[in-house]
Amino acid sequence: xxxxxxxxxxxxxxxxxxxxxxxxxxxxxxxxxxxxxxxxxxxxxxxxxxxxxxxxxxxxxxxxxxxxxxxxxxxxxxxxxxxxxxxxxxxxxxxxxxxxxxxxxxxxxxxxxxxxxxxxxxxxxxxxxxxxxxxxxxxxxxxxxxxxxxxxxx
Amino acid sequence: xxxxxxxxxxxxxxxxxxxxxxxxxxxxxxxxxxxxxxxxxxxxxxxxxxxxxxxxxxxxxxxxxxxxxxxxxxxxxxxxxxxxxxxxxxxxxxxxxxxxxxxxxxxxxxxxxxxxxxxxxxxxxxxxxxxxxxxxxxxxxxxxxxxxxxxxxxxxxxxxxxxxxxxxxxxxxxxxxxxxxxxxxxxxxxxxxxxxxxxxxxxxxxxxxxxxxxxxxxxxxxxxxxxxxxxxxxxxxxxxxxxxxxxxxxxxxxxxxxxxxxxxxxxxxxxxxxxxxxxxxxxxxxxxxxxxxxxxxxxxxxxxxxxxxxxxxxxxxxxxxxxxxxxxxxxxxxxxxxxxxxxxxxxxxxxxxxxxxxxxxxxxxxxxxxxxxxxxxxxxxxxxxxxxxxxxxxxxxxxxxxxxxxxxxxxxxx
Amino acid sequence: xxxxxxxxxxxxxxxxxxxxxxxxxxxxxxxxxxxxxxxxxxxxxxxxxxxxxxxxxxxxxxxxxxxxxxxxxxxxxxxxxxxxxxxxxxxxxxxxxxxxxxxxxxxxxxxxxxxxxxxxxxxxxxxxxxxxxxxxxxxxxxxxxxxxxxxx
Numbered sequence: 001x002x003x004x005x006x007x008x009x010x011x012x013x014x015x016x017x018x019x020x021x022x023x024x025x026x027x028x029x030x031x032x033x034x035x036x037x038x039x040x041x042x043x044x045x046x047x048x049x050x051x052x053x054x055x056x057x058x059x060x061x062x063x064x065x066x067x068x069x070x071x072x073x074x075x076x077x078x079x080x081x082x083x084x085x086x087x088x089x090x091x092x093x094x095x096x097x098x099x100x101x102x103x104x105x106x107x108x109x110x111x112x113x114x115x116x117x118x119x120x121x122x123x124x125x126x127x128x129x130x131x132x133x134x135x136x137x138x139x140x141x142x143x144x145x146x147x148x149x150x151x152x153x154x
Numbered sequence: 155x156x157x158x159x160x161x162x163x164x165x166x167x168x169x170x171x172x173x174x175x176x177x178x179x180x181x182x183x184x185x186x187x188x189x190x191x192x193x194x195x196x197x198x199x200x201x202x203x204x205x206x207x208x209x210x211x212x213x214x215x216x217x218x219x220x221x222x223x224x225x226x227x228x229x230x231x232x233x234x235x236x237x238x239x240x241x242x243x244x245x246x247x248x249x250x251x252x253x254x255x256x257x258x259x260x261x262x263x264x265x266x267x268x269x270x271x272x273x274x275x276x277x278x279x280x281x282x283x284x285x286x287x288x289x290x291x292x293x294x295x296x297x298x299x300x301x302x303x304x305x306x307x308x309x310x311x312x313x314x315x316x317x318x319x320x321x322x323x324x325x326x327x328x329x330x331x332x333x334x335x336x337x338x339x340x341x342x343x344x345x346x347x348x349x350x351x352x353x354x355x356x357x358x359x360x361x362x363x364x365x366x367x368x369x370x371x372x373x374x375x376x377x378x379x380x381x382x383x384x385x386x387x388x389x390x391x392x393x394x395x396x397x398x399x400x401x402x403x404x405x406x407x408x409x410x411x412x413x414x415x416x417x418x419x420x421x422x423x424x425x426x427x428x429x430x431x432x433x434x435x436x437x438x439x440x441x442x443x444x445x446x447x448x449x450x451x452x453x454x455x456x457x458x459x460x461x462x463x464x465x466x467x468x469x470x471x472x473x474x475x476x477x478x479x480x481x482x483x484x485x486x487x488x489x490x491x492x493x494x495x496x497x498x499x500x501x502x503x504x505x506x507x508x509x510x511x512x513x514x515x516x517x518x519x520x521x522x523x524x525x526x527x528x529x530x531x532x533x534x535x536x537x538x539x540x541x542x543x544x545x546x547x548x549x550x551x552x553x554x555x556x557x558x559x560x561x562x563x564x565x566x567x568x
Numbered sequence: 569x570x571x572x573x574x575x576x577x578x579x580x581x582x583x584x585x586x587x588x589x590x591x592x593x594x595x596x597x598x599x600x601x602x603x604x605x606x607x608x609x610x611x612x613x614x615x616x617x618x619x620x621x622x623x624x625x626x627x628x629x630x631x632x633x634x635x636x637x638x639x640x641x642x643x644x645x646x647x648x649x650x651x652x653x654x655x656x657x658x659x660x661x662x663x664x665x666x667x668x669x670x671x672x673x674x675x676x677x678x679x680x681x682x683x684x685x686x687x688x689x690x691x692x693x694x695x696x697x698x699x700x701x702x703x704x705x706x707x708x709x710x711x712x713x714x715x716x717x718x719x720x
Contacts, residue, residue: 031239069717069718101216106692106703124321211691385618468641
């Protein structure tokens with residue numbers, strides 16, 4: 001995370017955030033709001049946010065969904081393929097802690113039990129404006145002290 | 155079930171599925187023990203052509219049918235609509251109407267009309283979403299951006315009527331949750347007219363763009379034999395010429411008075427699916443205007459006692475993707491005994507497999523999106539090249555880039 | 569498609585017919601299920617298999633095959649004992665049933681002889697233990713399943 005804060009690289013990284021999106025057993029509600037954030041009404045692309053085809057090109061990982069066992073290994077693999085510095089955003093109530101599925105037998109725990117999460121965006125699903133606000137807050141407002149690293153955005 | 159000759163060979167089962175057996179005659183089956191990572195689709199290629207596709211589902215299996223037994227009847231509305239974010243109102247409509255059929259109560263006519271309006275708005279939003287995605291996967295990103303910008307108009311209407319864009323919770327047991335706000339009726343008619351005009355524009359745009367039609371015409375061809383054998387539902391069924399629509403065959407909500415027009419085509423390919431969905435979206439605009447004109451006054455909800463009488467009910471709705479089936483069984487208590495849900499994509503997966511056979515890897519994104527799947531996008535595809543003995547996987551976006559490059563090389567440009 | 573034609577099939581397969589709002593139910597024994605379903609599917613006009621549902625009735629499991637005939641649901645219903653939950657598959661005559669039967673096998677533990685998806689898991693994850701009860705059965709407890717799948 002320190003790599004985001006030093007000088008010219010930090011300045012450049014904040015203005016060009018490449019995201020990779022993973023759907024971990026989600027109902028697609030959050031996924032379509034993420035895609036809507038990239039379309040002309042909300043237009044995250046004017047801020048430099050771009051959806052990339054491979055985790056190896058990405059700075060930020062967006063994860064939606066409650067995670068069932070079939071997706072656990074897949075999510076870990078994707079996270080390990082991302083080069084450092086990397087950030088993870090959990091989007092939607094399901095990724096936070098299971099949401100409405102929290103006591104289902106095949107799903108319903110948050111993704112932070114599998115990979116470290118840097119930002120949580122609650123909502124079911126969160127508004128595209130909320131998603132853009134969250135990503136920007138994450139990238140521009142990273143504190144120097146690691147203890148303050150986890151934030152909650154609403 | 156397999157022969158014992160040399161080399162890889164296949165056997166067919168009646169559903170058109172094959173079990174690939176290697177020389178050791180070990181059945182490969184849908185789940186091979188050596189697959190380190192379960193894939194969404196395994197494509198078996200011979201040379202350039204796909205000869206078999208083996209889907210692995212269960213990625214979005216969350217155990218909702220079991221969870222529904224632990225929640226009260228009304229709480230289940232919130233659970234059930236989160237099965238799919240794109241057709242969430244169809245789920246809540248199927249569930250609430252299924253439960254109402256167990257009771258001796260009739261919901262007011264106004265509630266039926268309001269449900270129809272939101273149902274059609276959802277159909278518009280879902281079809282526009284799909285049209286944009288087809289553009290995206292075929293490399294026509296301008297279409298994707300413009301269509302999704304116009305789609306926001308339907309989402310604004312949904313937000314103004316129900317309070318949320320995606321998981322609307324509008325239908326409840328006994329009617330709908332709230333009435334139309336003031337001035338909404340006029341606004342609905344104006345916006346529906348605007349969306350209709352934009353759909354006309356997109357029809358011209360898509361029909362005239364050569365780089366787009368070359369990727370959709372003739373792709374994913376199916377015929378009536380396939381759809382009858384596999385009980386396909388939705389636009390995939392209608393693109394082979396079979397005019398079946400649950401809203402017309404078994405009217406629910408207000409469809410006995412606001413009658414949809416059933417759109418069919420005889421070509422059975424992705425281009426005809428585009429035409430059908432465009433026409434359905436336009437017809438939805440027409441129906442919204444008609445429903446607003448004919449809307450009766452009265453209550454929008456009645457109170458139904460919490461304990462639903464014992465019995466079982468079967469109910470189906472025409473979600474944007476096809477028939478959505480609900481079976482609800484009550485034992486007389488405050489929670490259901492059994493809720494069985496059959497989503498439209500589940501019925502169409504095997505048809506999607508048939509659509510893919512005979513195509514090359516470059517056509518996979520467009521053909522697969524043509525069947526309008528609703529399982530978290532085709533994130534990962536495993537490819538098994540039989541004659542070369544190679545197995546590798548590719549992600550969805552990378553496959554999309556491969557397809558775009560393939561077709562631009564075919565056109566001779568770069 | 570009417571009660572009379574269902575009654576004819578019932579007489580041929582040794583079953584009984586009951587009617588309810590919107591559904592004509594044909595109750596048959598499990599050996600006769602493929603024959604009954606093939607006959608329902610071959611009725612003139614259009615046939616369409618909506619889905620296959622399984623219900624846990626305590627000692628027995630009821631399996632319902634829902635056919636939509638354009639005006640009413642034609643349901644073929646059979647009962648199997650929980651201790652010996654096997655039914656011959658209807659996929660040779662009705663290929664659309666293959667996924668629905670596989671789902672019932674995964675979630676309710678009913679085995680369909682002749683269905684190609686009976687090996688391995690279909691909707692459940694591979695880690696689901698083979699000796700654990702099928703999740704929709706009454707004896708299955710979601711909290712225990714979550715522990716088994718290490719979802720805590």
